Amino acid sequence: GQQVMQIPQYQHVQEGEDFTTYCNSSTTLSNIQWYKQRPGGHPVFLIQLVKSGEVKKQKRLTFQFGEAKKNSSLHITATQTTDVGTYFCAGFANFGNEKLTFGTGTRLTIIP
Amino acid sequence: SAVISQKPSRDICQRGTSLTIQCQVDSQVTMMFWYRQQPGQSLTLIATANQGSEATYESGFVIDKFPISRPNLTFSTLTVSNMSPEDSSIYLCSVEATKTTDTQYFGPGTRLTVL
Numbered sequence: 001g002q003q004v005m006q007i008p009q010y011q012h013v014q015e016g017e018d019f020t021t022y023c024n025s026s027t028t029l030s031n032i033q034w035y036k037q038r039p040g041g042h043p044v045f046l047i048q049l050v051k052s053g054e055v056k057k058q059k060r061l062t063f064q065f066g067e068a069k070k071n072s073s074l075h076i077t078a079t080q081t082t083d084v085g086t087y088f089c090a091g092f093a094n095f096g097n098e099k100l101t102f103g104t105g106t107r108l109t110i111i112p
Numbered sequence: 113s114a115v116i117s118q119k120p121s122r123d124i125c126q127r128g129t130s131l132t133i134q135c136q137v138d139s140q141v142t143m144m145f146w147y148r149q150q151p152g153q154s155l156t157l158i159a160t161a162n163q164g165s166e167a168t169y170e171s172g173f174v175i176d177k178f179p180i181s182r183p184n185l186t187f188s189t190l191t192v193s194n195m196s197p198e199d200s201s202i203y204l205c206s207v208e209a210t211k212t213t214d215t216q217y218f219g220p221g222t223r224l225t226v227l
Contacts, residue, residue, distance in 0.1 A: 043155065
């Protein structure tokens with residue numbers, strides 16, 4: 001079945017440093033979505049990428065979808081304490097499977 | 113955006129008992145989803161609940177263990193039956209954000225501990 005892996009599993013950064021999480025799918029995706037889950041909270045939708053090679057920005061967050069539509073990345077510039085949480089990518093396989101498969105997640109902690 | 117509530121928010125249960133989790137949405141939605149999130153882990157889809165039809169279960173999840181009801185377009189329940197400590201998890205319901213996208217809104221979750 002479809003597998004979506006993320007690296008790293010954990011990341012500890014000093015406040016102000018940059019952070020990147022990488023998402024890799026075993027199958028081609030029709031789109032990639034990113035969610036953020038704060039400690040003790042529930043996943044909150046951040047963004048969706050659909051096109052091959054697409055890049056989108058939300059303030060300090062930059063999202064990329066790979067050319068082959070099998071990988072994606074989330075980059076945060078100058079992290080802040082509000083960025084703490086676990087970041088999940090999620091995607092639908094390109095062969096019509098309607099199940100949204102979540103990645104393994106990257107837990108970000110910020111050292112003030 | 114849809115507002116989703118879940119009841120209970122948390123519970124501690126004895127093994128062998130059952131717990132029914134309720135999910136209420138403030139607008140009508142076609143598809144509702146139930147996920148399990150074990151401590152420190154990712155989300156795993158249990159089943160998709162469509163109004164007017166039987167729920168569709170993912171591999172590893174069966175109706176006898178996780179019966180689901182979907183009586184209308186704003187409400188669903190998930191029952192965790194004959195619980196064991198391995199069922200200790202957060203259970204989340206979600207809905208599609210809109211009919212034209214496949215992004216999802218999540219409820220606050222139900223934190224279940226089975227002793």
